Amino acid sequence: MRMILxxxxxxxxxxxxxxxxxxxxxxxxxxxxxxxxxxDFIANGEMDARYIRVESEHSAMAACxxxxxxxxxxxxxxxxxxxxxxxxxxIWASGARLPIVMSVVNRAMAPPWSVWTDQLDTMAERDSGxxxxxxxxxxxxxxxIIMSYKIAEKHNILMPTMVIEDAFILSHTSEGVxxxxxxxxxxxxxxxxxxxxxxxxxxxxxxxxxxPEGPYMEFRYKMALAMEEARNxxxxxxxxxxxxxxxxxxxxxxxxxxxxxxxxxxxxxxIGSTAKDVVDRMREKGKxxxxxxxxxxxxxxxxxxxxxxxxxxxxxVVDRSYSFGPGADLYAETKSVLYGYANIPVKNYVMGLGxxxxxxxxxxxxxxxxxxIAKEGVVDREVEWVGLQxxxxxx
Amino acid sequence: MKKLTIPEEExxxxxxxxxxxxxxxxxxxYVLKALGKNTILSIPACCWAVIPGVYPHRNLEVPLLYTAFxxxxxxxxxxxxxxxxxxxxxxNVVGFAGDGGTADxxxxxxxxxxxxxxxxxxxxxxxxxxxxxxxxxxxxxxxxAWTTTTPGGKKRxxxxxxxxxxxxxxxxxxxxxxxxxxxxxxEDMISKLKRAKEIKGPKFFQILSPCPTGxxxxxxxxxxxxxxxxxxxxxxxxxxxxxxxxISIKPKNPKPVKEYLRLQGRFRHLTEEEIAMIxxxxxxxxxxxxxxxxxxxxxx
Ligand SMILES: Cc1ncc(C[n+]2csc(CCOP(=O)(O)OP(=O)(O)O)c2C)c(N)n1
Ligand code: SF4
Ligand SMILES: [Mg+2]
Numbered sequence: 001m002r003m004i005l006x007x008x009x010x011x012x013x014x015x016x017x018x019x020x021x022x023x024x025x026x027x028x029x030x031x032x033x034x035x036x037x038x039x040d041f042i043a044n045g046e047m048d049a050r051y052i053r054v055e056s057e058h059s060a061m062a063a064c065x066x067x068x069x070x071x072x073x074x075x076x077x078x079x080x081x082x083x084x085x086x087x088x089x090x091i092w093a094s095g096a097r098l099p100i101v102m103s104v105v106n107r108a109m110a111p112p113w114s115v116w117t118d119q120l121d122t123m124a125e126r127d128s129g130x131x132x133x134x135x136x137x138x139x140x141x142x143x144x145i146i147m148s149y150k151i152a153e154k155h156n157i158l159m160p161t162m163v164i165e166d167a168f169i170l171s172h173t174s175e176g177v178x179x180x181x182x183x184x185x186x187x188x189x190x191x192x193x194x195x196x197x198x199x200x201x202x203x204x205x206x207x208x209x210x211x212p213e214g215p216y217m218e219f220r221y222k223m224a225l226a227m228e229e230a231r232n233x234x235x236x237x238x239x240x241x242x243x244x245x246x247x248x249x250x251x252x253x254x255x256x257x258x259x260x261x262x263x264x265x266x267x268x269x270x271i272g273s274t275a276k277d278v279v280d281r282m283r284e285k286g287k288x289x290x291x292x293x294x295x296x297x298x299x300x301x302x303x304x305x306x307x308x309x310x311x312x313x314x315x316x317v318v319d320r321s322y323s324f325g326p327g328a329d330l331y332a333e334t335k336s337v338l339y340g341y342a343n344i345p346v347k348n349y350v351m352g353l354g355x356x357x358x359x360x361x362x363x364x365x366x367x368x369x370x371x372x373i374a375k376e377g378v379v380d381r382e383v384e385w386v387g388l389q390x391x392x393x394x395x
Numbered sequence: 396m397k398k399l400t401i402p403e404e405e406x407x408x409x410x411x412x413x414x415x416x417x418x419x420x421x422x423x424x425y426v427l428k429a430l431g432k433n434t435i436l437s438i439p440a441c442c443w444a445v446i447p448g449v450y451p452h453r454n455l456e457v458p459l460l461y462t463a464f465x466x467x468x469x470x471x472x473x474x475x476x477x478x479x480x481x482x483x484x485x486x487n488v489v490g491f492a493g494d495g496g497t498a499d500x501x502x503x504x505x506x507x508x509x510x511x512x513x514x515x516x517x518x519x520x521x522x523x524x525x526x527x528x529x530x531x532x533x534x535x536x537x538x539x540a541w542t543t544t545t546p547g548g549k550k551r552x553x554x555x556x557x558x559x560x561x562x563x564x565x566x567x568x569x570x571x572x573x574x575x576x577x578x579x580x581x582e583d584m585i586s587k588l589k590r591a592k593e594i595k596g597p598k599f600f601q602i603l604s605p606c607p608t609g610x611x612x613x614x615x616x617x618x619x620x621x622x623x624x625x626x627x628x629x630x631x632x633x634x635x636x637x638x639x640x641x642i643s644i645k646p647k648n649p650k651p652v653k654e655y656l657r658l659q660g661r662f663r664h665l666t667e668e669e670i671a672m673i674x675x676x677x678x679x680x681x682x683x684x685x686x687x688x689x690x691x692x693x694x695x
Contacts, residue, residue, distance in 0.1 A: 026500075027528040027544065036531070036543040043548025053532055053544050055499035056465060081440070081463060111461060113444060 005177045007170030010138040011077060011103040011163070012037035013177070014145030016047045017185040018101070021072035021192075024052035024063035029115045030167040031079040031105045049075075057082035061089040061100075068098040069206060071197035073149065076100070079167070080107035080121045087125065093160045094129025094223065096207060097195070099152030100160040101145060102130075106269065106320075107167045108354045116355020117167035119268065120321040122297075123329045129223055131161040131230055132298040134268045136254075138175045141165050143247060146185055151237045155195045157230050159223070166270045167355065180245050188244060227299045234296060252301035253308065254293040257283060261290035263314040263370035266305075266334055268294050271318055271358055278363045289367045294330065302337040309342035314374035316366060320352045327383040345379045351386040362387055365394050400582050402428045406456040413446045416614025418604035418621060419520045420446060421578040423491065426518060426602075427457065429588035434487040435478075437471050439501065440464035441493035442527045442606075443520070467492045468504030471515040479514075487592065489516040494535035495525045498561045509568040509597045516591065516598045519561060522606035530609040534559040537629070539673055541661045542609075553664065557676065565599040566635050572596070574634035577603040579621035583643050587634055594636075603630045611660025623655040628681040629673075633688070640688040652677050 005013065011034045015023070025035040041047035054060045057078050064074040078086065083104055093100050108118035122132060133148065135141045141163065148161040165171055196204065210216045231252075238251040256276045258264050265275050272293035282289050292308050294301065309315060315338075319328030326332050331348035338346060349366050352358040366386060373379055387394045406427035413420040419442055427434065436459045438444055444461055447453045462470045467490040475488045492501060497519040505517060524542050525531040532542040537558045541547060545554040565573045572591045576584035584602065591598040605621050607614040624630035627650045632643040652674045656662040665673070 027525055027531040029528050032528045032531065032543075036529075036546075039544045039546050039552075040548060043546045043550055043552040045548070045550040051544075055502070055534065085465070110463070112450060113440070113461065 001179045002176055003179055004174050005138055006033065006172055006174050007138045007141050007165045008033040008105070008172065009037050010142040010177050011145060011165065012041065013179060014142040014163075015075045015103070016041055017142075017180060017182060018075070018146055018149050018189060019073065019186070020049055020075035022050045022052065022064070022067035022074045023076060024054050024060045024067070024074070025076045026054050026057045026060045026078070026082060028057070028079045028082040030107055030171045031077050031082070031103070033171070034077040034103055034105075057085045058089060061086040061093060064100050065089060065093050065096060065098055068100050069096065069198055071194040071199070073153075073192040074100050075102070077103035077105070079105040080109050083121045083125060084109065087128065090125055090128040090130060090160075095219070097158040097223070097226075098160060099149070099158050101148045101152060102160070102162050103141075103145065104162045104164045105167050105171045106164060114354040115167065117169055118320055118353050118355060122162060122164050123321045123323060125162070126298060126329060129159065129227075130298060131159050131227070131296070132164060133161065133296050134164045134294065135170065136270055136272045136293060138170060138173075138177050140249070141170060142177055142179070143241065143245070143249070146180070146189065147237050147241050149189055151230060151233045153192065154233050157226050157233055158195060159226055159230060164269070169270045184244065188241070230299050250295070252294070252296050253304045254295060255308065256291040256293070258290035258292060258308065258311055260288055261312045262288045263316060263367065263374045264290045264292050264308060264312045265363070265367065265370065266292045266294060266315055266317045266330065268297065268320070268330060271320065271352070274358060274360055275363055278360045278367060281360075282364065282367055287367070287371060289371065297330070300333050300337065305334055305337050306341045309338050309344055312374075313344055313377075314370055315344060315346045316349055316370040317346065318349045318351060318366070320358075322350050322353070331383070345373050345377060347373060347379045347381075348383040349386050350383065356387060362394050401425070401585055402431075404428060404431070406432065406434075408454045408456065410448065410452070411446045411454045412448055413442065414606075414608045414614070416607040416617040417442075417446070418578050418606060418617050419443060419493075419522055421617070422520045422602045422604045425578070425581050425584050426489070426491070426588060427455070429585040430487045430489065430516070430592065432457065433485060434489055435474055436460070437462055437467060437474060437488070437490045439467045439470075439492050439496045440527065441496050442522070443491060443493070445527065464496055465500040466504055467496060467501050468506070468508035468517065471517065472508045472511065472513045475513045475515050484514075487516060488514070489518060491518045491520065493526070494519060494521040494523060494561075495533040498534040498559050502564075506564075506568065509565060509570050509599065512570070512596050514595050514597070516600065518600045518602060520602050520604045522604045522609060523558070524606075524609050526606050526609045535561065538676060539656075539662055539665050539669055541664065547664050562599065562601045562635075566638070568597070569638065570597040570599060571637055572598040572634070574599070575601045575603070575630065575632050577621045577624060577630060577632065578605070579618045580625065580632060580644070583632060587643075590634075609661070611663070612658050616658055620655070620658055623650065623658065626650045627652045627655045627677065629655055629677050631681060631684055633684065639691045640684070642684065642688050649681070
């Protein structure tokens with residue numbers, strides 16, 4: 001079945017097809033239409049789930065944690081301030097090894113208030129122990145939710161997952177979306193089979209106090225191993241999904257015209273589609289550029305990034321957030337995995353914060369800057385903010 | 396001829412971004428008229444975080460601190476203590492928050508601020524749902540209402556839990572002043588605010604503020620809907636000073652609640668039985684309020 005759906009409706013469909021039994025959610029722009037669509041599904045009897053209309057995001061995640069620990073599949077969705085308010089319990093969810101799947105619509109953080117797209121919210125949760133997958137179109141939003149349940153619920157993984165979409169550019173924009181048959185999704189996912197649960201017949205305590213010599217450190221180590229192991233499962237599940245549902249997702253990094261590229265732009269989310277369009281136009285002019293759209297930020301695709309660097313003379317990393325570290329997050333991680341593996345210039349372009357438009361014109365200028373760095377072999381400045389008010393260079 | 400008691404000074408200028416007929420906007424106008432220039436406002440995420448205008452515009456003539464959604468009780472505590480530390484004890488500190496920011500996500504911070512006894516105003520403008528995000532249910536949404544998270548469908552749903560009584564929760568904090576008000580009775584509202592201004596300690600107001608967009612009534616009916624809320628007893632006006640209840644308006648012949656409900660599209664789906672159930676609930680609450688008034692006055 002094909003339908004015209006917004007990114008948020010696609011998320012609601014992805015959740016519905018995955019049959020979570022408990023949903024706990026709290027409204028926030030631009031996530032709201034996900035949980036409104038789900039409310040409609042439930043009111044019309046199209047979805048059989050308990051819907052807890054909690055009083056905050058902190059409680060949304062806390063309720064999902066407890067429900068999942070009781071042995072059911074759960075779903076929630078949030079954005080920006082909602083995600084930040086969840087922070088404590090996000091770390092709880094991963095520490096408790098509960099394979100919760102959550103949609104996050106990337107939005108800027110206040111002050112000043114801004115509801116537009118910006119990736120600070122999810123980047124600030126990169127250390128929460130959640131798998132993070134960034135999407136580029138509405139189809140990918142829907143498909144990624146289904147795939148995420150399968151990956152997260154494997155008993156050798158058991159890590160919660162954020163399926164991330166850009167505010168408005170995806171969340172409120174309609175596209176044609178192929179809806180898989182419920183039966184096929186049921187076959188693909190299977191019944192939820194919890195690795196452990198609250199059960200009077202098998203009484204166990206979850207999350208008790210532990211001494212420094214107790215296995216706290218070992219628990220964290222096992223999480224680290226699971227995140228590593230997730231690489232294998234992601235690869236397997238994406239391949240299986242591609243096969244079964246006739247899709248063509250690359251598991252970790254979607255490369256576009258990267259063979260023989262003098263310079264490659266590394267991006268997340270919808271910037272990828274704009275960048276691909278710009279690449280086509282520049283290739284027509286004989287400029288050899290390519291794009292690498294990172295899908296999984298956690299686990300970070302280290303091997304794939306190193307392989308990418310072997311193909312080119314320069315990497316420009318675009319970040320739609322800033323981390324006050326050595327550049328922004330995607331840049332810092334890219335550079336760190338390349339250290340010792342590739343001796344090519346890497347530059348960080350910070351842009352589009354608070355939803356400022358990232359136009360093809362700006363990206364073309366960035367590509368040209370990247371090409372000249374590729375030629376010179378040296379980076380003029382490691383981190384550049386692109387498109388600040390009054391900066392004529394990029395407008 | 397009776398003299399108007401509404402102050403002429405304006406601290407809310409025209410040019411706001413609220414919807415036509417917005418009750419919450421009228422509420423702010425009266426609050427500022429009553430409290431005057433020497434006031435600092437704290438506003439969390441809610442419609443009123445947008446109503447003053449988009450940067451660089453602002454339609455309020457008093458200082459305003461925008462805050463995160465759940466923090467109003469803590470924010471006004473901080474402003475109050477800082478002002479007192481600076482020796483500015485005469486400045487009114489006012490938290491102005493929606494029903495969601497008060498009854499739900501902000502209840503913890505409000506409760507703690509009240510219990511600590513800061514000298515602040517907390518004003519809950521009650522439009523009975525999360526309006527800024529597009530009409531989702533809150534704990535203050537009335538029984539029977541349609542919202543986008545309690546939509547009707549083939550399996551029927553709507554919001555059936557009773558409206559949380561935040562004013563009563565605040566009475567249970569034993570603070571010196573709690574009142575309800577609504578925009579159709581500005582003189583009542585302003586006299587309450589002025590009375591409260593003379594009292595040191597936490598002062599809580601719940602102001603029913605009809606929202607044509609979310610309640611689905613015509614924008615020219617805002618005042619009428621507000622008045623009917625009082626005349627049908629679904630939203631009684633009263634104040635509780637040091638634990639003593641005083642009902643401000645006792646309708647001689649209360650109108651059937653149906654007259655209030657039928658003006659609003661959010662109640663359109665209600666059956667006669669459901670309306671009767673809501674009426675019963677209104678009657679019971681009203682009787683309980685009369686009893687509270689009697690009992691608390693008798694104690695003297
Ligand atoms: C932590 C957090 N969660 C959610 C939101 C999104 N949000 C902004 S305003 C709002 C609803 C406000 O409702 P209410 O307090 O009743 O005020 P109203 O908009 O109705 O005036 C919500 C859910 C937010 N800003 N921060
Ligand atoms: S949605 Fe309602 S409360 Fe918000 S500005 Fe419009 S009328 Fe006022
Ligand atoms: Mg409200």
